[in-house]
Amino acid sequence: MNNETHLSFTSVGDISLTDLKKLVTFIKNNFNFDFSQYAMSSFKRRVARVLQLYSISNVDELISGLVNRRELFDEFLKEITVNHTEMFRAPSFWRKLRDQVIPLLACNQPIRIWSAACSSGEEIYSLAILLQEAGVYEKARIVASDINDRVIAKAKSGTYWIRSLEVNEKNYQRFEGKMKLSDYYVTSGDNYIMNKDLLRNVSFKQFDLVMGSEFSKFDLILCRNVLIYFTPELQNQVLRLFNNSLFMKGFLAVGEKETIAFCKNAEKFETFCAEERIYRKISE
Numbered sequence: 001m002n003n004e005t006h007l008s009f010t011s012v013g014d015i016s017l018t019d020l021k022k023l024v025t026f027i028k029n030n031f032n033f034d035f036s037q038y039a040m041s042s043f044k045r046r047v048a049r050v051l052q053l054y055s056i057s058n059v060d061e062l063i064s065g066l067v068n069r070r071e072l073f074d075e076f077l078k079e080i081t082v083n084h085t086e087m088f089r090a091p092s093f094w095r096k097l098r099d100q101v102i103p104l105l106a107c108n109q110p111i112r113i114w115s116a117a118c119s120s121g122e123e124i125y126s127l128a129i130l131l132q133e134a135g136v137y138e139k140a141r142i143v144a145s146d147i148n149d150r151v152i153a154k155a156k157s158g159t160y161w162i163r164s165l166e167v168n169e170k171n172y173q174r175f176e177g178k179m180k181l182s183d184y185y186v187t188s189g190d191n192y193i194m195n196k197d198l199l200r201n202v203s204f205k206q207f208d209l210v211m212g213s214e215f216s217k218f219d220l221i222l223c224r225n226v227l228i229y230f231t232p233e234l235q236n237q238v239l240r241l242f243n244n245s246l247f248m249k250g251f252l253a254v255g256e257k258e259t260i261a262f263c264k265n266a267e268k269f270e271t272f273c274a275e276e277r278i279y280r281k282i283s284e
């Protein structure tokens with residue numbers, strides 16, 4: 001059972017909708033992040049978690065803390081935006097990407113890929129390994145972005161706690177990679193460090209899917225396990241951004257529990273693989 005399961009609102013005082021709105025407005029005005037269209041139930045759960053973790057009794061006290069301590073905002077952002085990730089998360093998706101999507105892009109020069117919420121980088125190393133093993137890495141130009149610059153720094157460092165290795169190794173085996181995952185990292189004390197060469201065609205960028213606008217065009221966009229935190233209106237807005245950011249027939253992949261089906265802008269995509277949540281742009 002994880003910490004989140006233990007949280008109860010009674011332990012932190014009930015958080016009203018008015019409190020949440022006050023907090024969202026404060027953050028927008030002071031930090032220029034807009035959480036107003038994050039799904040409120042999970043946002044509320046996350047705020048409760050911050051209150052509990054930092055022994056803060058209510059939202060007003062949290063706001064005062066955020067005014068006075070910049071580092072508290074970094075922690076807050078980390079909790080609110082949910083950074084959990086794994087290498088080759090949902091391995092069948094990565095097999096589908098390797099076996100059916102990448103071959104259709106292999107002739108492109110370059111192959112432009114955007115990982116739009118890369119978290120601490122496990123998705124980027126997975127992608128780089130996949131492209132390398134498919135023999136197309138040299139053609140690839142990858143943009144890796146996230147709202148949170150702290151996770152981007154971790155992605156660049158490629159240094160992960162040894163305890164995450166088991167799940168990543170297992171995922172890589174289920175992906176049926178050509179090598180051993182250990183061919184791509186070295187261990188160092190309690191950590192393992194990914195081979196930085198895998199980042200030679202990757203550029204990192206802090207980018208907020210809510211506030212940001214189109215900055216380039218891509219053949220493939222990965223945006224996995226993020227839309228689930230957004231309201232349907234925001235999902236639709238982000239889908240418009242992705243449509244504008246894809247070449248015609250470009251691919252969009254979302255997370256295994258996500259779908260674009262209920263968005264109005266879904267009509268601009270066709271389903272390429274329903275099971276693995278891969279879509280293809282068919283109109284502007």
Ligand SMILES: C[S@@+](CC[C@H](N)C(=O)[O-])C[C@H]1O[C@@H](n2cnc3c(N)ncnc32)[C@H](O)[C@@H]1O
Nearest residue numbers: 081082083085117119147148208209210224225
């Ligand atoms: C659960 S992780 C998913 C990471 C990875 N894509 C995966 O599937 O394993 C969600 C990521 O979305 C990022 N995120 C949340 N809101 C965002 C926003 N508005 N713009 C960009 N990234 C955002 C978080 O910082 C976090 O790193």
